[in-house]
Amino acid sequence: MSDGSNGRKILFLITSLDYAGAEMQTVQLASGLRRRGWNVKIVSMTRPVALEDEVAGAGIELHSLEMSKGVPDPRAIAKLKRLIESFRPDVVHSHMVHANLLARVTRLFAPVPAMISTAHTANEGGKLRMLLYRLTDPLCELTTSVSREGVDRYIRQKASPKHKIVLMPNGISLKGFGRNPSEGGRLRAELGIGDAFVWLAVGRFVEAKDYPNLIRAWAQVLRVNAGGVLLIVGDGGEREATMRLADSIGVGAQVRFLGIRRDIPRLMGACDAFVLSSRYEGMPMVLLEASASGLPIVATDVGGNREVVRDGISGFLSGPGDPDLLARKMLSMMVLKPEERAEMGERGRQFAMAHYEMDAIVSKWESLYGKYGQHGKQVRYGKRARPEDRLVAEEGR
16 A cells, blocks of 8 residues: 555554554544545554554554553653654644643654644543643644533533534444344354343443443343343453452353454344443443444443433433443333334434444544644654644634
8 A cells, every 4th residue: 555645644642552442443543544545653652452453454554652551651752753753744643641641742842733632531530630631732733522521521620721622523434233133143043142132231341331330230130031141242450350240149140251352243233232331431432333233222321422322212321320220221121122122223323324424524534634734834853843833723713
């Protein structure tokens, strides 16, 4: 593949590459831009543990700053500076809090025409991180958040001024998602779940996903409807504790911990409904994937969840950290007639197609890059950046 027919260059900086929503969204965006002729590089602060094949397959160059997780390393500034000076991108687009802060600080030493920071959750940390965002805000043109709640929270906490933060939702390629009864039947046979009502949950075993909430809700569901099965896809530090919890409250036999799977569309096509029990979120990719698959959804009302799941229309919303309410919402879904659930799922799919289709989201990003990037703008690579080397955010000025 060539270096990019349109001559535009973009460097993505991300905290890590793993099987998680923010990382997968970044790779999908980068791949979409590459297909449109952009010259794209991705830089991961830590050594990638996933998605390397997808990046290589898209013809994107991948670099790592080789940082250790949770260990600050000032040498990363020098490494990133060298990459920027060598590549000379029109835009540096960073994702997640650590990458956002690193990119901004590095800009003091490596000027770029434009820098955009994206927050992938409404809760990226406490007062210190919000203060650091506020102090480094002059070093970027724009901050974006994947949910309206995230935008509002950052403004309230003064992490970003109102005129320099905008909503930019996640996107999804709908290709490959959908219902296939025959394929779904084969997968059910493989898993030995037959005609049971099957719930699916997908996500890392981390505090934000609040799997204990789901397991406790599932125990209550089974007291009313004992024939269901819960499939959980993912891995992470809290997986073993979650498995022990399921066993200790007597539901282990009806929870299948499937680990990391590469066939999420196939799994979604075989299930009856999707559930998300998170304590906080941005805009979860799994909700977009479940919607694209035509699955009705029960999700906690946090972050951008309500922007995807319309309560009573494409699913049901529950309060966070409330297993009693979550169980009631799941049971409400289970008592619906199959055709009613199918209608819910189809409404969710149509909504996702209209609002979150990936090609349309890539076009929105290109518009933003064009507004702030000013392809061809001269900057003094290799020298300390001056204020006049940086564009000033236009919105509200």
